[in-house]
Amino acid sequence: MGGDFGPSVMVPGITAALVSLAARPVRFLVHGDETAIEAELRKSPTTRAVCDVRHTSLKIAGDEKPAVAVRRGKGTSLWNAVQAVKDGEAQAAVSGGNTGALMGIARLLLRMTGGLERPALVASWPTTRGVTAVLDVGANIECDAAQLVEFAIMGEAFYRAVHGSAGSRPTVGLLNVGSEDQKGHEDVREANQLLRDIDLDLDYRGFVEGNDIAKGSVDVVVTDGFTGNVALKTGEGLARFFAQEIRTTFSSSILARLGALLAMGALQQMRLRLEPPGGGPFLGLNGIVVKSHGGADATGVADAIRIAYELCASDYAAEAARNMERFSAALQSVKAAMETSQ
Amino acid sequence: MGGDFGPSVMVPGITAALVSLAARPVRFLVHGDETAIEAELRKSPTTRAVCDVRHTSLKIAGDEKPAVAVRRGKGTSLWNAVQAVKDGEAQAAVSGGNTGALMGIARLLLRMTGGLERPALVASWPTTRGVTAVLDVGANIECDAAQLVEFAIMGEAFYRAVHGSAGSRPTVGLLNVGSEDQKGHEDVREANQLLRDIDLDLDYRGFVEGNDIAKGSVDVVVTDGFTGNVALKTGEGLARFFAQEIRTTFSSSILARLGALLAMGALQQMRLRLEPPGGGPFLGLNGIVVKSHGGADATGVADAIRIAYELCASDYAAEAARNMERFSAALQSVKAAMETSQ
Numbered sequence: 297m298g299g300d301f302g303p304s305v306m307v308p309g310i311t312a313a314l315v316s317l318a319a320r321p322v323r324f325l326v327h328g329d330e331t332a333i334e335a336e337l338r339k340s341p342t343t344r345a346v347c348d349v350r351h352t353s354l355k356i357a358g359d360e361k362p363a364v365a366v367r368r369g370k371g372t373s374l375w376n377a378v379q380a381v382k383d384g385e386a387q388a389a390v391s392g393g394n395t396g397a398l399m400g401i402a403r404l405l406l407r408m409t410g411g412l413e414r415p416a417l418v419a420s421w422p423t424t425r426g427v428t429a430v431l432d433v434g435a436n437i438e439c440d441a442a443q444l445v446e447f448a449i450m451g452e453a454f455y456r457a458v459h460g461s462a463g464s465r466p467t468v469g470l471l472n473v474g475s476e477d478q479k480g481h482e483d484v485r486e487a488n489q490l491l492r493d494i495d496l497d498l499d500y501r502g503f504v505e506g507n508d509i510a511k512g513s514v515d516v517v518v519t520d521g522f523t524g525n526v527a528l529k530t531g532e533g534l535a536r537f538f539a540q541e542i543r544t545t546f547s548s549s550i551l552a553r554l555g556a557l558l559a560m561g562a563l564q565q566m567r568l569r570l571e572p573p574g575g576g577p578f579l580g581l582n583g584i585v586v587k588s589h590g591g592a593d594a595t596g597v598a599d600a601i602r603i604a605y606e607l608c609a610s611d612y613a614a615e616a617a618r619n620m621e622r623f624s625a626a627l628q629s630v631k632a633a634m635e636t637s638q
Numbered sequence: 639m640g641g642d643f644g645p646s647v648m649v650p651g652i653t654a655a656l657v658s659l660a661a662r663p664v665r666f667l668v669h670g671d672e673t674a675i676e677a678e679l680r681k682s683p684t685t686r687a688v689c690d691v692r693h694t695s696l697k698i699a700g701d702e703k704p705a706v707a708v709r710r711g712k713g714t715s716l717w718n719a720v721q722a723v724k725d726g727e728a729q730a731a732v733s734g735g736n737t738g739a740l741m742g743i744a745r746l747l748l749r750m751t752g753g754l755e756r757p758a759l760v761a762s763w764p765t766t767r768g769v770t771a772v773l774d775v776g777a778n779i780e781c782d783a784a785q786l787v788e789f790a791i792m793g794e795a796f797y798r799a800v801h802g803s804a805g806s807r808p809t810v811g812l813l814n815v816g817s818e819d820q821k822g823h824e825d826v827r828e829a830n831q832l833l834r835d836i837d838l839d840l841d842y843r844g845f846v847e848g849n850d851i852a853k854g855s856v857d858v859v860v861t862d863g864f865t866g867n868v869a870l871k872t873g874e875g876l877a878r879f880f881a882q883e884i885r886t887t888f889s890s891s892i893l894a895r896l897g898a899l900l901a902m903g904a905l906q907q908m909r910l911r912l913e914p915p916g917g918g919p920f921l922g923l924n925g926i927v928v929k930s931h932g933g934a935d936a937t938g939v940a941d942a943i944r945i946a947y948e949l950c951a952s953d954y955a956a957e958a959a960r961n962m963e964r965f966s967a968a969l970q971s972v973k974a975a976m977e978t979s980q
Contacts, residue, residue, distance in 0.1 A: 359818050424879055434815055438823050473776055473867040476701050481779050481864060506871025510879040522823060523868050525815040526861070529848025530869045531876055537766055537852040538880045545901065545908040552904040559888060559897030566887040 297328040297355040297373040299392025299597070300590050306392060307336035309588070309597025311343045316602055325350055325380055328373040352376055355393075358590060362396025369401050378405050381583040388584035388604035390575070392597065395587055399435050399578060406583040409617065411628065415578040416447050417521070417587060418454055419528050420603075423512035427459045430471075430509060430517045434525035435578065441486035442631055444470065444518055448491060450579040451516040452498055457612035458603075459515070469504030469514035471523060479503065483520070490633065575600030577607060584608060639670035639697040639715040641734025641939070642932050648734060649678035651930070651939025653685045658944055667692055667722055670715040694718055697735075700932060704738025711743050720747050723925040730926035730946035732917070734939065737929055741777050741920060748925040751959065753970065757920040758789050759863070759929060760796055761870050762945075765854035769801045772813075772851060772859045776867035777920065783828035784973055786812065786860055790833060792921040793858040794840055799954035801857070811846030811856035813865060821845065825862070836971060917942030919949055926950060 299305055310324055323346050326333050330351035337344045354372040356365045369375045374393045380386040382405045391398050399415055408415070418431035431451045436443060448468050455466040470488055472480040477488065480503070491500045501514050506527060509517055519527070542563070546556035556563065575588035575596065584607045588600035607613075641647055652666055665688050668675050672693035679686045696714040698707045711717045716735045722728040724747045733740050741757055750757070760773035773793045778785060790810050797808040812830055814822040819830065822845070833842045843856050848869060851859055861869070884905070888898035898905065917930040917938065926949045930942035949955075 361820060424882065437815060471868060473779065473864055478703060506868040506873070507875030507878070509872055510875035519868070522815055523865050526813060526848040526865050527868050527872045530851055530872055531848070533849030533852035534873055534876050535880075536849070538876075540766065541908050542884075545904045548904045548907075552901040555897035555899070555901030555904075557897070558900070559894040562887045562890045562894040562897075565890075566883050 297332075297393070298358075298590070299588060299592060300358070303328060303332045303336045305592070305594055306597055307333060307339075307343065308594035309592075309601065310347065311340045312594045312598035313601035313605075314342060314346065316598055317605060320605070322346065322605060324348070325377070325386055327352060327376040327380075328355065329353060350376060350380075356397045358394050360394055360397060362394065362400050365394055365397035366400035366404060369397065374398060375401050375405075378402050378583075378585060381585065382406055387608045388586060390586045390588055390597075390600050390604050392575075392588040392590055392592060392600075395434060395590075398585065398587055402578055402581055402583070402585045406581045406585070408580050409582050410580075412446055412450070412580040413443060415580045415585075416450055417576055418451060418579055419524075419576040420459065421509055421528075421531065423510050425512035428509055428512050428515060428517055429455050429459065430519065430524055430528065431579065432519065432521040432524050433528045433576065434521045436521040438522070439483065439520035441483050441490055444483065444487035444520065445490050445494075445496075446580070447518045448487075448498060448500065448516070449496065451518060453615055453618075454577070454579055454612065455515050457610045457615035458606060465499045466515035467499045467501050468516045468518060469501050469508060471517050471519035471527075472503040472505065474505065475503045477503075487518075494633065575603060577603060584613070639674075639735070640700075640932070641930060641934060642700070645670060645674045645678045647934070647936055648930075648939055649675060649682075649685065650936035651934075651943065652689065653682045654936045654940035655943035655947075656685060656688065658940055659947060662947070664688065664947060666690070667719070667728055669694060669718040669722075670697065671695060692718060692722075698739045700736050702736055702739060704736065704742050707736055707739035708742035708746060711739065716740060717743050717747075720744050720925075720927060723927065724748055729950045730928060732928045732930055732939075732942050732946050734917075734930040734932055734934060734942075737776060737932075740927065740929055744920055744923055744925070744927045748923045748927070750922050751924050752922075753973075754788055754792070754922040755785060757922045757927075758792055759918055760793060760921055761866075761918040762801065763851055763870075763873065765852050767854035770851055770854050770857060770859055771797050771801065772861065772866055772870065773921065774861065774863040774866050775870045775918065776863045778863040780864070781825065781862035783825050783832055786825065786829035786862070787832050787836075787838075788922070789860045790829075790840060790842065790858070791838065793860060795957055795960075796919070796921055796954065797857050799952045799957035800948060807841045808857035809841045809843050810858045810860060811843050811850060813859050813861035813869075814845040814847065817845045817847065819845075829860075832975065836975070917945060919945060926955070 326347050327350045330349050333349050352373050356372050356374050374391055377389040378401050381389045415435055416432040417435040418429050419433045421428045429451050431447050452466050452468055472484050504513055546552050575586050577586045586600050586604040588597050668689050669692045672691050675691050694715050698714050698716050716733055719731040720743050723731045757777055758774040759777040760771050761775045763770045771793050773789050794808050794810055814826050846855055888894050917928050919928045928942050928946040930939050
């Protein structure tokens with residue numbers, strides 16, 4: 297029922313995901329209003345065949361206050377999707393609904409792993425060199441230094457499991473307005489100090505700037521949820537703007553139209569390569585929960601489903617658990633250091 | 639002497655600016671090491687003819703702490719450029735040097751206009767609908783609600799004077815992670831309340847998100863310097879990434895190469911339209927000071943010079959003064975409201 301368009305986009309999203317997942321085995325529990333969902337499912341027998349509909353008439357509105365939504369959330373489609381993960385009925389939950397409510401309910405039902413405080417939302421950006429993971433992109437609006445250090449730990453484990461290649465260690469950078477140590481506000485300077493001083497077994501490269509995201513200077517870019525959300529959405533807006541400019545450019549003259557016809561194959565490839573991420577997982581939970589963008593179309597929803605599938609298929613959970621164990625002692629010492637320094 | 643490359647880029651920047659300003663009358667006072675500057679000027683007699691070199695061997699390093707740089711800055715090339723504006727010898731100063739030092743020295747020598755506290759750095763982004771002005775993009779790392787309100791006032795005056803058209807009022811938005819009133823941290827929520835409650839005679843449209851920048855949903859986007867700097871640099875990185883992807887795409891096959899040849903004119907036009915801003919002015923000062931990006935090439939420096947020229951040619955100063963007068967009482971009431979609420 298989530299996202300700006302509910303079942304009319306979420307169900308076609310499943311159909312699109314089946315195409316991109318090809319013959320790989322997957323089944324869906326579809327939570328929400330049975331009538332609305334079945335109406336959509338009737339359009340695709342292939343999709344119908346892999347879906348079980350779990351009816352509920354309760355739902356959470358996109359603009360509902362997260363705290364209120366979590367309190368009254370039991371039995372809503374969003375809640376039921378996360379509950380299915382908790383009960384072991386589903387391996388992952390994908391939702392296009394209220395981000396704050398999804399985070400709150402996921403945290404309540406699944407609990408945080410290791411000694412972590414709060415989940416972080418991670419986005420995987422296409423870059424010159426492959427993919428950069430940016431976190432947090434909106435789950436934690438205000439973050440202190442200890443949280444930024446946690447994001448570095450979670451982001452590194454995520455990258456290693458999902459985007460990493462055997463034998464290579466992900467590199468980690470902290471987003472700031474300059475690369476010199478005295479730049480930025482107190483929280484980023486303190487997090488920088490902690491990441492340098494405490495032995496976390498991370499390949500930490502210090503401060504990076506906004507342009508390093510697309511450059512792929514590091515594999516994991518750590519930032520607070522306010523800045524990360526603005527950066528992600530700014531990038532999405534620009535990607536859409538560029539796509540539109542390309543369309544305008546290639547229909548501006550007969551010569552340009554001819555050029556576009558000739559280059560169509562290559563242009564199509566480029567469009568796919570530049571597609572901004574359709575969603576991203578919450579990290580740090582005991583379970584896989586992927587947020588699909590509220591405004592996403594079927595392709596975006598399919599992308600979020602694909603990310604959930606890859607997380608299940610990868611050894612992300614085991615990798616994250618191993619990392620958390622390895623980092624747990626260090627994390628405690630970070631917190632102790634934070635308390636002493638205050 | 640500023641920027642990552644000193645005279646070897648700043649002087650070619652003047653040459654490029656002369657081309658883009660065409661026959662419009664302009665003269666340059668070039669501050670810095672005479673030998674290095676003259677060596678560059680010898681390469682272009684046209685540029686030589688419009689430049690007076692003002693020798694100084696002192697300069698401020700890019701990574702020097704701003705507070706230190708301001709204290710010991712007298713006689714450096716950066717200081718002398720701003721001093722020339724103060725003395726009425728120059729109508730505008732353009733620098734590629736240390737942003738914090740430039741801001742501090744400009745504030746010390748030129749002083750703030752009206753009742754404003756601190757200058758803001760503004761960037762003019764190309765968008766679907768024209769240009770969006772974003773401020774602050776790096777001068778003020780931490781901003782309270784009152785400062786955000788000041789940015790709204792300054793940005794609106796800037797837009798009206800430089801990008802505005804007669805009879806239309808610039809629209810103003812406040813950058814946040816969502817459009818609902820309860821979204822974001824305390825400072826943006828408080829600034830939103832102030833901008834709604836106090837009669838500033840601004841066409842204030844409430845919260846906007848990152849994707850609204852490229853969409854051009856509002857003319858002026860207000861944010862703190864940390865977020866604005868990250869958003870600007872993220873956008874620049876993406877613009878460079880897209881340009882590179884287009885080059886790769888159009889050399890990926892013979893058909894694509896042919897297509898590129900046919901569409902070359904249109905592609906060239908697009909490249910120019912998407913060029914990120916080469917610099918931006920500090921607003922709120924009694925005088926025009928434009929920061930050219932440290933990493934800018936000659937085209938970027940030329941762009942910063944063009945912005946300075948346009949600010950001089952427009953009635954920006956008069957417009958800002960008129961606005962400030964109009965807003966002065968309101969500004970005082972904002973501050974009073976802030977103090978009462980604390």
